[in-house]
Amino acid sequence: MLKTPALNTLRALKVLHLTAALRQNARKARYLFHKLSVTTQGVAVTVGAKRWNSRHPADILGDNSERRHFDPHSSRSPHMRDFEYQCPRSLAAAVALFAEHNGSARPLAGGTDLIDHIRAERLTPDVVIDIKRIPELNVLECSDQGLRLGAAVCCRRICATEEIYRHYTALHDSCSIIGGIQIQNRASVGGNICNAGPAADSTPSLIALDAVCVIAGPNGPREVPAESFCVSKGQTVLERGELLVELRFPARSPRSGSHYRRFIPRNEMDIAVVGVGASVTLDEAGTTILDARIALGAVAAAPFFAAPVSQALIDQPATDETYAAAGEVARQMISPITDMRGTREFRLHVTGVLVERVVREAVARAAAT
């Protein structure tokens, strides 16, 4: 740290500015911040340092508390607030790190949500723990036992896996419409469910395909069905220090098909107004639905398993009348809100239409196997 008289002035000004800001004297704080900026330029000129061309007081004082308030017209985006970065190579090491930081750490997989949250300061972790290099979180195995999907596997890798396309098609559908290609190359299904957005595109597919979330934590591993994982908007069942490791899907029965579809006003790169995931199993003749699991997204605080809609399909003939009846049950059971993406009435209507269409497509896929 350089010591010049100008720098002392700068420190004094900074104290005054912070005091004014704390007392919520906005005019005085603004004036002092202006003086602070001007003096900083002076300091940069005085010491003649080339690297200080950003002219920001924080660069000289060595802290970033003011950075995000600096020059709103600048083309440069503000720095994120400071955090430490850790990259454990084993699950045990990761669990130990999360325990050590006692709630102030956040896991980083694709980062497509986390980095945006940190930049906007919706999340303020002291430590970011990169979990992408842990082998258990990168598992992608399809066998007679079912599918094992590591929580950090990115959407593109899922889309490129032939077995998922063939047997867990709803998951493929979801992963191929989340964000653009750039997002799909980073974003993981594990991150999608942990972020617990009401309109998450992959969660209804996980619920429809009967996935189980395998969780590691300081008190040992445990398993939670995907339908119980998200409690509310942004809230999951994960306790402090716990980490989602993988999603386990049961093996698919013969003559099963699944589908996920959402309604968005654009063609792609949008957030679901309503999303529906469905999985059905047909009888040998292919005319009766033996089993069905329907999940709805964006019509409640979290995606959920629509048991009454599923019941309305089980042991029913695979006909348009059945699908329409299931759509009507879905309309009856939900109570969506009105927001910028759609009104309550619109969501009610679209949910019925989507349930019909998604079940029809899932049945067609089941019949084609």
Added chain:
Amino acid sequence: MSKKRIVTCTINGRDESFLCQPRQTLLEVLRDVLDLTGTKEGCSNGNCGACTVLLNGAAVDSCLVLAVECEGVEIETIEGVADHGRLAPVQQAFLTNAALQCGICTPGFIMSTQALLHENPNPTEEQIRFYLAGNLCRCTGYDKIVRAVQQTADHKIADAP
């Protein structure tokens, strides 16, 4: 303040090491530390794709990647597309088809196109539009860009032995 770290990776085929703080994104490091200012900053939240670079061959938004995550990876940026000052076919096609106006989105579109044509040398118009959905252009509309990509693909197929 977190300690700076040394990150070693390959950028446009050259081995590079740089110092960065954990909070710095790959985009910030490319532009402010390595002076590779061809990669543009648009929205900084993963919507616009202006900052697209290739990470181990996969198109990603560099504003959503921490630079410290890049240890050991291969990065390709717009600076690596031209061959010793000679424009690559995709760049020439963007010029010929006037597929840009202000040019801020162009490096991102070109990097996405590189990734697309590497995966799928002969894409349909629908595939092109789907693949480029993560890149936004507010000047030209997308028709000229799509035509430029189609022309690049056609030329590459014609030139193939």
